[in-house]
Amino acid sequence: MTAQVRSRRAGRGVLSLDALFSLVPILVMLLLVMEIEAVSVKRSEGASHRQQVFDKLVSAADYTVKSGAVVREGGIRYPNWVNEKNITNSYTDSLRERVGLNSLYMGFGEPSDSSQICIYRLVVGQEKAIKRLFVCGG
Amino acid sequence: MQSIEAAISLLVLLSISASVMPLLEEQRDIDDSLYRVQLAEDAWRVLYLRGDFRDFGEDKRGTIEADMAEITRQTGLCVFMDGVQFTSCRGNMGTGAGQAHEITVSLSRTAIFNGTPRSFAFALGN
Numbered sequence: 001m002t003a004q005v006r007s008r009r010a011g012r013g014v015l016s017l018d019a020l021f022s023l024v025p026i027l028v029m030l031l032l033v034m035e036i037e038a039v040s041v042k043r044s045e046g047a048s049h050r051q052q053v054f055d056k057l058v059s060a061a062d063y064t065v066k067s068g069a070v071v072r073e074g075g076i077r078y079p080n081w082v083n084e085k086n087i088t089n090s091y092t093d094s095l096r097e098r099v100g101l102n103s104l105y106m107g108f109g110e111p112s113d114s115s116q117i118c119i120y121r122l123v124v125g126q127e128k129a130i131k132r133l134f135v136c137g138g
Numbered sequence: 139m140q141s142i143e144a145a146i147s148l149l150v151l152l153s154i155s156a157s158v159m160p161l162l163e164e165q166r167d168i169d170d171s172l173y174r175v176q177l178a179e180d181a182w183r184v185l186y187l188r189g190d191f192r193d194f195g196e197d198k199r200g201t202i203e204a205d206m207a208e209i210t211r212q213t214g215l216c217v218f219m220d221g222v223q224f225t226s227c228r229g230n231m232g233t234g235a236g237q238a239h240e241i242t243v244s245l246s247r248t249a250i251f252n253g254t255p256r257s258f259a260f261a262l263g264n
Binding site: 021025028029032043044047050051054058061062065078079080081119120121122123124128130131132 | 144147148151154155166168169170172173176177180181183184187188205208209212213
């Protein structure tokens with residue numbers, strides 16, 4: 001083996017090593033970009049789901065305080081004057097199905113389950129006392 | 139020379155990471171603008187249902203401010219009627235800097251006050 005051939009082979013080795021070291025940061029960057037993309041997609045899906053649930057709760061609560069569970073006297077309905085007796089299990093179940101939620105809670109008492117998204121509306125009860133009507137779901 | 143290239147690559151990588159990571163960290167808040175308007179409408183409606191606007195005038199200040207205080211106690215939100223200066227929270231209320239309470243939603247309302255129609259802003263704030 002001549003000295004010229006040996007020198008050429010050594011040169012190729014150095015080139016390969018250079019290429020290898022260049023590839024490592026490129027791969028790391030690609031992995032980073034893919035990871036960021038995955039996390040970003042997951043987060044926007046979560047945020048979009050939360051917003052959808054929130055909007056459905058707002059709609060369900062609005063229907064309830066304006067029509068669904070309000071006091072009616074002589075054919076007149078009184079928005080925000082809520083009769084709690086109208087908020088039965090069958091009422092919340094049918095509303096849950098109509099708005100497409102997995103779970104729905106409605107009541108004057110604050111729910112203990114903090115995992116759900118909750119909103120409240122200001123209403124008066126039967127005796128005209130100021131109350132919060134909680135509407136929670138997921 | 140190669141060390142300089144490596145250092146530059148590392149700096150670029152770190153700066154990209156540093157600029158992208160905060161974007162991932164920040165949580166997108168739920169848009170509740172319509173809900174806040176509904177809450178303000180609720181507060182108005184609740185006062186109405188309790189008869190606070192019957193013979194509405196300066197004489198009713200005690201009753202109305204007591205109901206407003208009850209709303210504030212339950213919700214943590216200040217209620218403010220601009221023009222007649224009824225409020226459940228002491229201190230200035232507004233949208234600019236330096237206000238003790240920031241108005242988050244405001245409704246225009248007209249009511250008979252001391253026998254005269256009067257327009258005012260009915261507002262909820264923090």
